[in-house]
Amino acid sequence: MTRFAYFKGRIVPAEQATISVKNHAFNYGTAVFGGLRGYWNADDEQLYVFRPLDHFRRLIQSASLLRMTVPHTPEGLEHILIDLLRAEGYRENVYVRPLVYKDLDGIGVRLHDVPDALTIWTLPFGKYIEKEEGAHVHFSAWRRVDDNAIPARGKISGSYANSALIKSDAVLAGYDEALVLNQDGHVSEASAANIFMARNGTVFTPPVQSNVLEGITRRSLIELLRNEMGVDVVERDIDRTEIYLADEVFLCGTGVQIAAITRVEHRAIGSGRMGEITNELRTLYQNVVTARVEKYRKWCAPVYATEPMSES
Numbered sequence: 001m002t003r004f005a006y007f008k009g010r011i012v013p014a015e016q017a018t019i020s021v022k023n024h025a026f027n028y029g030t031a032v033f034g035g036l037r038g039y040w041n042a043d044d045e046q047l048y049v050f051r052p053l054d055h056f057r058r059l060i061q062s063a064s065l066l067r068m069t070v071p072h073t074p075e076g077l078e079h080i081l082i083d084l085l086r087a088e089g090y091r092e093n094v095y096v097r098p099l100v101y102k103d104l105d106g107i108g109v110r111l112h113d114v115p116d117a118l119t120i121w122t123l124p125f126g127k128y129i130e131k132e133e134g135a136h137v138h139f140s141a142w143r144r145v146d147d148n149a150i151p152a153r154g155k156i157s158g159s160y161a162n163s164a165l166i167k168s169d170a171v172l173a174g175y176d177e178a179l180v181l182n183q184d185g186h187v188s189e190a191s192a193a194n195i196f197m198a199r200n201g202t203v204f205t206p207p208v209q210s211n212v213l214e215g216i217t218r219r220s221l222i223e224l225l226r227n228e229m230g231v232d233v234v235e236r237d238i239d240r241t242e243i244y245l246a247d248e249v250f251l252c253g254t255g256v257q258i259a260a261i262t263r264v265e266h267r268a269i270g271s272g273r274m275g276e277i278t279n280e281l282r283t284l285y286q287n288v289v290t291a292r293v294e295k296y297r298k299w300c301a302p303v304y305a306t307e308p309m310s311e312s
């Protein structure tokens with residue numbers, strides 16, 4: 001249960017963190033947000049937030065795309081978050097939702113001359129996709145929002161109407177998720193996760209110019225695949241039919257973590273079961289995010305130590 005939120009510059013009981021029906025962000029989607037995870041490590045009796053500085057850097061960048069300024073450095077935001085999580089006292093996995101939003105009660109579609117505000121709330125959190133070990137997806141009839149319509153590399157609240165259409169049409173048609181093409185017909189990502197595909201031992205993922213969110217999990221996995229698993233990773237456009245012929249396909253994101261895609265519509269991917277690269281990467285990722293891999297402890301900020309120590 002969520003007991004507190006950071007709102008108007010301080011930590012308050014969650015029920016006091018409310019906005020008006022007249023709020024600009026509520027009316028026009030003019031907010032940006034982040035999504036972080038904290039992992040409880042029972043051996044260490046510690047809650048570790050994964051790559052908070054990278055998440056807060058992206059939040060600040062997303063905000064700047066909508067002409068909003070965050071009055072804190074990434075380090076300052078990390079301190080606020082650690083204080084908030086300590087107030088909650090969680091001893092389980094959590095999700096963290098920071099938002100920067102247009103804080104004006106009134107009419108007028110624009111970005112200039114509108115004050116902005118920051119809020120953060122958190123909640124206990126488990127899986128995002130039920131079938132992480134073998135999801136069945138389709139290719140969405142929707143296209144991924146284009147960078148020249150709404151910046152795809154920003155996590156902009158309004159553009160998640162696109163993600164919601166994609167997700168609901170998939171789930172209501174009986175699939176677990178959807179893969180989405182961009183305007184030029186290449187694979188971009190899923191409704192709220194980046195995509196990777198393995199063919200003949202090489203791993204491919206769409207480049208950041210493909211109207212994808214510049215995912216922090218994506219970046220982490222590229223590093224883990226290359227440096228810890230010795231797998232070549234190539235960032236290039238991916239055709240729809242390459243997905244059909246892939247040996248392995250998986251999604252990744254803070255919420256999704258790593259989810260194997262084993263079926264696309266009526267086609268099995270590879271053997272129809274989670275492949276070896278995906279399997280090994282999932283185990284490694286779980287160890288990394290719970291601060292069990294010394295080399296990557298720099299990505300994990302402990303909540304209950306006296307000083308936060310992440311430095312990535």
Ligand code: PMP
Pocket residue numbers: 035163189190191192193194212213214215216217218252253254255
């Ligand atoms: N793409 C979209 C559209 C998303 O919403 C997310 C989730 N934030 C991702 C990709 C994955 O990004 P990250 O790894 O930074 O969570």
